[in-house]
Amino acid sequence: MDMRIALFLLLLTNGLGFAQAPGNLRSDSKLPRNPAYTSAPDGFPIFDRLEQVINAFNYARRQEEKSLKIPVGRLGELKLPANYTAASPTERALYVINAERTARAGVRYGPATALGLPFEGLETHLTTVAQDHAADMTAHQFFSHTGTNGQNPPQRIRAQTAFGDRCAEFMARAENIYMFCFYSTAKPTLTTPTFAVEQAIFSWLYQDAGSAWGHRETILMQNVDPSGGQGFHNNHGSADSEGLLGIGVATVANYGPCSNLPGYHKVGHVVVMDIVDPAPGCQYAVPVNILSK
DSSP states (O other): OOHHHHHHHHHHHTTOTTOOSOOOOSSOOOOOSSTTTOSOTTSOOOOSSHHHHHHHHHHHHHHHHHHTTOOTTTTOOOOOOTTGGGSOHHHHHHHHHHHHHHHTTTOEETTEEOOOOOOOEEOHHHHHHHHHHHHHHHHTTOOOSSOTTSOOHHHHHHHSTTTTTTSEEOOSOOEEEEEEEEEESSOOOOOOOTTHHHHHHHHHHHSOGGGTTHHHHHHHOSSBOTTOOBOOOOOSSOTTOOOEEEEEEEEEETOTTSOOOTTOEEEEEEEEEEEEEEOTTOOOOOOOOGGGO
């Protein structure tokens, strides 16, 4: 047998030849310097209004189609339900992330066709893990995947009794973190921005070149990610969904990792996203959320 054919067959056998995860962009998708898309003057996502969220994600989808030579309109339009703003940040995060995952179902990325399955849902204990890490970062003035207890994301997840070593299957990726620094000449309130999670998701998906698209791969990963890392086994629950999601959000004044600007007060906002591949036979707490009713 020709060695090139043998190598190709080996790749297919290992599941890498037809990886079901969407591919990565060639460059960041900067938003137009237009308040219809973002309140930031530099093309980064700062969303103060719901219309900005919708416009920004749909603009970035068109840019992805152009960049990766996907037929125009193939990724569809992000449409949000009427009760969207009444939902919690965690519920909104699940909705937008699942909308982005399912929008790519059946789309070809080079040799791969994206499976596009949504997450099964928000898992109560996993959200606690994410929220605790967000609170740890703001309370102790750091920004890192490693917590003050020395645990990395998989260790934190497995330390949660709902998962342990038996109920969380190995994956190459487990967590995304995001930091948003707000500056004001007047002392600001400590209210978390309404669309902080949407800003985080947009940054992870569409402006992640500086992190080699690792955050994007964590959001869109299916059986593997585009880098070939182990993804979801999809051997728990319905075959129409895979994986569990946890989201944490925290805000603090004078957040150390934010730059110091003379004459300005600073407030730091962090968002944490954790994912788990649930093992067969394990029980999880996945409450129904307002946006799934």
